[in-house]
Amino acid sequence: MPSNADYLALLGFAGRPGIETDELQRRYYDLSRRLHPDRFQTGSAEEQRASVRASALLNDAFRTLKDVESRGRWWLERAGDSLGRENNQVPPRLAAEVFEVQEKLAELRAASGSEREALQSETRGILEALSSRLGDERAAVQSTLEEWPDASAEEEPLGEARSRLKQLLSEISYLRTLERDVRRALEES
Amino acid sequence: MPRVVGIDLGTTNSLVGFLDEDGRPQIVPDPSTESPLLPSAVSRLPDGSFLVGETARRRAVLHPRSSILSVKRFMGLGIEHVDSVDRAQYRFAEDAGPLRILLDAEEAPGTTFALTPPEVSSLILRELKRRAEQAFGEEVLRAVITVPAYFNDSQRQATRDAGRLAGIEVLRLVNEPTAAALAYGLDKQEEALVAVFDLGGGTFDVSLLQLREGLSEVLATGGDTRLGGDDFDRRIVDHFREKLSIEGDDTETFALLVAAAERAKRVLTESPEARVEIPLSGGTRIATLSRGEFTSRTADLVERTLDHCRRALGDAGKSAGDVDHVILVGGATRMPMIREAVKKLFGREPYARIDPDVVVALGASVQAGILSGGTKDMLLLDVVPLSLGIETMGGVLTRLIDRNTTIPAAAREQFTTAVDNQTHVEVHVLQGERELAKDCRSLARFRIPIPRQIAGLPRVEVTFLIDANGILSVSARDLRTNAEHSIEVKPSYGLTDEVIERMLEESFDLAEEDFTARLLIEARTEAETLLHATERAVQGHAGLLDADERAAIDRYANDLRAACAEKDHNRIRDLIEVLNDAGRPLAERIMNASIKQALESKSVGELSE
Numbered sequence: 001m002p003s004n005a006d007y008l009a010l011l012g013f014a015g016r017p018g019i020e021t022d023e024l025q026r027r028y029y030d031l032s033r034r035l036h037p038d039r040f041q042t043g044s045a046e047e048q049r050a051s052v053r054a055s056a057l058l059n060d061a062f063r064t065l066k067d068v069e070s071r072g073r074w075w076l077e078r079a080g081d082s083l084g085r086e087n088n089q090v091p092p093r094l095a096a097e098v099f100e101v102q103e104k105l106a107e108l109r110a111a112s113g114s115e116r117e118a119l120q121s122e123t124r125g126i127l128e129a130l131s132s133r134l135g136d137e138r139a140a141v142q143s144t145l146e147e148w149p150d151a152s153a154e155e156e157p158l159g160e161a162r163s164r165l166k167q168l169l170s171e172i173s174y175l176r177t178l179e180r181d182v183r184r185a186l187e188e189s
Numbered sequence: 190m191p192r193v194v195g196i197d198l199g200t201t202n203s204l205v206g207f208l209d210e211d212g213r214p215q216i217v218p219d220p221s222t223e224s225p226l227l228p229s230a231v232s233r234l235p236d237g238s239f240l241v242g243e244t245a246r247r248r249a250v251l252h253p254r255s256s257i258l259s260v261k262r263f264m265g266l267g268i269e270h271v272d273s274v275d276r277a278q279y280r281f282a283e284d285a286g287p288l289r290i291l292l293d294a295e296e297a298p299g300t301t302f303a304l305t306p307p308e309v310s311s312l313i314l315r316e317l318k319r320r321a322e323q324a325f326g327e328e329v330l331r332a333v334i335t336v337p338a339y340f341n342d343s344q345r346q347a348t349r350d351a352g353r354l355a356g357i358e359v360l361r362l363v364n365e366p367t368a369a370a371l372a373y374g375l376d377k378q379e380e381a382l383v384a385v386f387d388l389g390g391g392t393f394d395v396s397l398l399q400l401r402e403g404l405s406e407v408l409a410t411g412g413d414t415r416l417g418g419d420d421f422d423r424r425i426v427d428h429f430r431e432k433l434s435i436e437g438d439d440t441e442t443f444a445l446l447v448a449a450a451e452r453a454k455r456v457l458t459e460s461p462e463a464r465v466e467i468p469l470s471g472g473t474r475i476a477t478l479s480r481g482e483f484t485s486r487t488a489d490l491v492e493r494t495l496d497h498c499r500r501a502l503g504d505a506g507k508s509a510g511d512v513d514h515v516i517l518v519g520g521a522t523r524m525p526m527i528r529e530a531v532k533k534l535f536g537r538e539p540y541a542r543i544d545p546d547v548v549v550a551l552g553a554s555v556q557a558g559i560l561s562g563g564t565k566d567m568l569l570l571d572v573v574p575l576s577l578g579i580e581t582m583g584g585v586l587t588r589l590i591d592r593n594t595t596i597p598a599a600a601r602e603q604f605t606t607a608v609d610n611q612t613h614v615e616v617h618v619l620q621g622e623r624e625l626a627k628d629c630r631s632l633a634r635f636r637i638p639i640p641r642q643i644a645g646l647p648r649v650e651v652t653f654l655i656d657a658n659g660i661l662s663v664s665a666r667d668l669r670t671n672a673e674h675s676i677e678v679k680p681s682y683g684l685t686d687e688v689i690e691r692m693l694e695e696s697f698d699l700a701e702e703d704f705t706a707r708l709l710i711e712a713r714t715e716a717e718t719l720l721h722a723t724e725r726a727v728q729g730h731a732g733l734l735d736a737d738e739r740a741a742i743d744r745y746a747n748d749l750r751a752a753c754a755e756k757d758h759n760r761i762r763d764l765i766e767v768l769n770d771a772g773r774p775l776a777e778r779i780m781n782a783s784i785k786q787a788l789e790s791k792s793v794g795e796l797s798e
Binding site: 011044049055 | 361401404559562569594596597655657725769772777
């Protein structure tokens with residue numbers, strides 16, 4: 001069981017990261033039926049062991065691919081890239097927005113009485129905006145993966161796709177942290 | 190394939206069943222009383238033999254110190270997990286390692302007899318085995334046994350060990366809620382989200398299953414190992430004590446009050462008020478309990494079960510309204526306020542068509558049928574109930590496999606050395622959700638052997654593999670030489686193979702030649718299974734082997750057949766290993782061919798769309 005297994009190839013989507021999750025699930029169930037240890041109960045010990053290993057790999061593949069974010073991260077790593085350590089820095093496109101939100105949270109923490117109530121409802125609005133923003137970003141990851149240039153493409157479009165995917169994923173990761181901060185500030189207020 | 194039985198090894202009662210010729214699950218009842226239940230009670234007699242079942246439960250009233258009533262609570266635990274409630278009821282050997290319960294040896298007053306929980310459970314399993322063998326008129330050697338979904342690796346290992354001690358090969362451990370869904374045949378549904386609410390005598394368990402086209406997938410599980418019908422009884426006992434001003438705190442008074450509470454509870458499932466007589470030593474007293482009183486006295490207990498349901502829904506990313514079916518399991522779900530509360534939470538009437546005491550055993554029997562090859566179109570996909578990780582620097586738990594990951598599951602981790610010429614790395618495996626290793630449950634420790642080199646140079650990859658039973662195995666590979674290391678895992682609370690062998694030997698009370706005869710029978714049976722499987726694999730996949738490989742397999746198979754005609758069980762075991770090794774490449778190729786075949790049939794389907 002190789003640690004750098006090609007999950008997409010295992011499920012018959014080699015080189016096509018923009019998969020549709022319904023089709024992914026159908027194939028996963030179909031393969032599970034064929035590989036699961038229950039199918040080899042009357043088989044030899046080696047068949048049983050091989051089936052446990054194959055099923056574990058299949059389950060890992062499905063878990064990684066079914067969520068668009070983890071699929072994107074996995075695909076980025078396969079392309080020889082990763083979010084890396086600089087992931088903690090504020091993505092440039094989000095800088096102004098993040099600043100505004102943090103400002104609002106500071107106000108909320110300091111506020112009291114009717115002012116606090118007003119700020120609370122304003123913060124709830126921010127939370128909603130954040131989650132809809134996250135939804136948009138996830139959709140953008142999916143369409144980036146769907147439009148991924150095929151392996152024979154020039155280096156330039158591939159590089160562009162890669163940096164776009166990386167940007168989206170790091171924005172998502174940052175938005176999630178921000179969302180958690182906002183939620184915590186609301187709970188504590 | 191000989192018959193496989195399904196067993197519900199319960200805290201209070203145990204059952205055995207099978208799938209009949211028409212594909213219907215059946216429970217094997219007690220031949221004399223016709224009861225489907227075998228009380229999970231064991232009592233030791235002065236002659237050293239054991240009573241199991243109803244007689245043991247009755248004997249326990251007068252001989253509590255030589256009896257055990259709910260051994261399941263102690264499966265896979267160590268002495269440090271035993272609390273004051275347990276100590277009030279049982280005594281334990283205070284040493285490390287696998288927990289041992291102490292029973293009075295009545296033949297020699299003042300002395301005790303120690304038993305591990307798997308040994309106690311094996312006595313119950315043997316009784317069930319005997320029951321099934323009597324009904325079928327043939328030997329029963331294989332079983333599916335159910336376990337609570339939240340059981341950790343040690344608890345699952347302990348259950349499997351109990352099977353081995355009882356002379357049963359445990360083909361599969363199935364999660365109880367999954368078994369319940371199978372019993373209702375819900376797996377035949379197109380697509381549904383099912384909640385299984387299981388309130389037994391001493392434990393509560395809730396699980397969410399996603400069913401789709403014959404596949405059952407556990408999305409989340411939760412529960413409390415210290416919350417059950419007994420807690421409800423105790424609230425009624427408190428109520429009686431207050432109302433009748435009963436002071437007596439002795440075991441006999443308590444037993445009488447508990448019995449009265451159970452009767453009152455049963456009456457309340459039918460009528461709004463219960464009147465029960467309590468034959469206390471000072472004279473018989475009459476106690477009353479209304480449904481309203483019962484409900485208000487136990488509201489917090491009910492609320493705790495609902496909290497676990499909400500948490501499981503949250504873990505699965507679902508809301509109560511998403512649930513399509515609710516199944517009730519466990520005798521305690523007969524209580525009307527439980528049904529009401531469950532109905533209110535999920536907004537639908539829960540299923541209770543099948544007796545909640547037998548539903549899990551029926552499901553186990555269905556799974557037994559699946560594994561013996563009877564049903565081809567069903568498949569269970571279970572999850573690991575607790576995160577699995579290793580202890581790293583500073584006592585922190587590094588998670589390798591997250592809770593609720595579908596099994597089989599694997600994780601790999603690379604290890605290297607911190608100082609020059611280090612010869613091994615110690616690994617401590619734990620299970621749990623907390624950040625610190627000390628707050629999680631220790632599963633096992635092992636050492637990875639490392640070639641002497643300068644610090645940081647060796648690279649050893651360790652694979653943690655959880656099989657379809659939720660049980661862990663570990664293997665290691667040197668990434669520089671590609672050599673596989675065998676790793677001996679020392680379970681923190683389980684029994685080692687040697688200990689089990691010794692227990693088996695002792696338990697048979699047989700002369701040496703009888704034991705050898707048994708080992709020979711077991712080796713021959715295994716050889717026969719392997720020869721059959723090999724023959725089928727070779728014939729079904731002839732194209733996957735070259736001529737040399739084929740010739741080698743044939744030769745080893747012939748050697749094994751010849752050895753089976755002789756009486757040396759060690760030689761049979763050795764040749765089984767040899768034939769297994771020879772079949773390894775074929776097994777891998779069969780999996781790959783399976784994948785290829787699946788994908789090809791898919792692409793044909795896609796083209797024709």
